[in-house]
Amino acid sequence: MPCSEMEDEESRHYRARLNHTFVLFAMAGLACFLLFDYFQVPDAWPTLWLGRFLLLGVCVLCVTLLRRQPRRPDDIALLGAVCANLYFCFGATMIQDAITLSLWNLSFSTSMLIAMPAWLVWGWRYQLVSSLPLILGYLPLFLWLSPLSLKDLAGAGGAYMVATMIMAPALAHARSSTFLRTVKLRRALEVRNAELSHMNQQLLTQQHELEYRANHDLLTSLPNRRCGLEFLDRTLAASLRERRCLSILFVDVDRLKYVNDTFGHPQGDRLIQLVAAGAAQAAGEEGMACRLGGDEFLVVLPGACDMASQQAANQLMHHLEAQRLEEQIAFPVEVSIGRVTHDSVLQGEISVQDLIHIADDRMYRQKRAGRHAVVKGSNQQA
Ligand SMILES: Nc1nc2c(ncn2[C@@H]2O[C@H](COP(=O)(O)OP(=O)(O)OP(=O)(O)O)[C@@H](O)[C@H]2O)c(=O)[nH]1
Structure with missing residues (x-):
């Protein structure tokens, strides 16, 4: 198998494992926030729970697909991330007070800023696509459906969210290129190691032959x-x-x-x-x-x-x-x-x-x- 293909193969397996872990973590996070919905958004918790359970279903689907060692594991994780961000946009419109909206915004922004680049190995394009529902949908939906004003949103972590949307693709890019470089170096090291051990083997064989020649008579094979x-x-x-x-x-x-x-x-x-x-x-x-x-x-x-x-x-x-x-x-x-x-x-x-x-x-x-x-x-x- 050519070196580049092996590199892709290895990188894919590694990505699939990371994505799998990430989706499991995301599921745990989603489940933990059920109580948040119940206590902090008492008027809309059934709708939020419905959304959360639908999202958990999508995550289960992602985990199942990722376990089958897919050729493009990033696409599956992207499906989960896009759905999560859509849910985030809709969920935000149901919150009635600014403090709860702050917590809502901060939790999602932080997960985008820290959790995703830490766990996934995405290029900036994937990260951008994952953020698209936020970038395109959040504000119009908020203006359309939320009882809160733009001023409330600005005070509820709006600036942090915007900063997150800009920084997340940059972080993803840095992480992804480091990962790819590491995989490449490791592969090169393995190839070099294999070459060295082959050369070592050849040297050992030559050494044995030389030792034999130094101690034996070649015509009779007796010691010299x-x-x-x-x-x-x-x-x-x-x-x-x-x-x-x-x-x-x-x-x-x-x-x-x-x-x-x-x-x-x-x-x-x-x-x-x-x-x-x-x-x-x-x-x-x-x-x-x-x-x-x-x-x-x-x-x-x-x-x-x-x-x-x-x-x-x-x-x-x-x-x-x-x-x-x-x-x-x-x-x-x-x-x-x-x-x-x-x-x-x-x-x-x-x-x-x-x-x-x-x-x-x-x-x-x-x-x-x-x-x-x-x-x-x-x-x-x-
Ligand atoms: N074919 C062959 N001949 C060898 C080898 N090594 C030495 N000789 C020859 O063996 C011969 C030894 O000669 P001599 O020492 O006179 O011994 P010899 O002919 O056996 O005579 P005696 O020992 O007196 O019985 C020489 O002509 C060498 O050239 C070898 O590896 N192969």
Whole structure:
């Protein structure tokens, strides 16, 4: 829905609500003045009451129509206001004394001056149309039907009434333009807020993507070197503190260059991905496998002593062999693994660098010894 239409829609709903409240208030006011008619205009109260009840009927009709969310709620309120002002003109002609006429005039003028601009959001034209019966009808009717003179009328709030008729449209205009400006600003604010939250969402998505890229290797989706070493650092510290075992596997793909050169780089990539999947599986739920770079991987096994780490290494080798057979891969899917287990109870402190260095060394020893195997042991066996 275009912005301007939404603005109209919102403004209309708001106007309908205000008009509805205003008519209810007007009804309460009309009912309260029944006693005024009875005591202050004893000769004509039945006629005034008849008029008041007719007017209350019109108000009920207005309320009913306003509740149906009409397209032009101001027109309905205008109908009520015109009828009320007509009644006011006729009622004034039935009053016999100047004091009561003053009260009558003041009550209506005040409601026009204060109540209407306070409750309704009318442009000056509507306000003017509503006042037309007063402007055009009051004086002729008064001169024709009232027993009082023009002098009495002048002393009974006549000047105040004239001032009211001039000021009411001006007040209505000021109120209406402020209201429309507020609606427009609120709508603009909502649109801007929606844009900002959309942009925020996009930024969050981008931030997550950047975080992922900063911590992961895109070819294998494994954590990258930095992330893996951070994990090892934390895990080693926890193992030393809790006096638990910790094992790592330094995994290097065998003959990747040969696979690249003979079967092409995509197959080389595939080999790397196969090893990565195997390493992740061997790491299990508690551990972590990361790609250190090129064809090197690190598997961190928290809590794994010698036997468990040997099992993990074997699991990796078997996984690769099984994959090769299952997918009928023509090139070798093999790795050399340098395995280190550190038992903090028996061996005390060790640094991450030393741990990796030992594992790396063992892996190279295996390479030199003919590849595709695990060099095993605790770090003291190095
Ligand atoms: N396809 C592919 N090749 C890579 C990637 N990263 C590194 N390489 C290649 O992997 C090869 C690694 O060579 P080497 O270190 O000699 O290792 P190798 O050929 O596996 O030999 P050994 O480790 O001795 O068995 C190099 O030719 C690199 O260009 C990669 O992401 N994809």
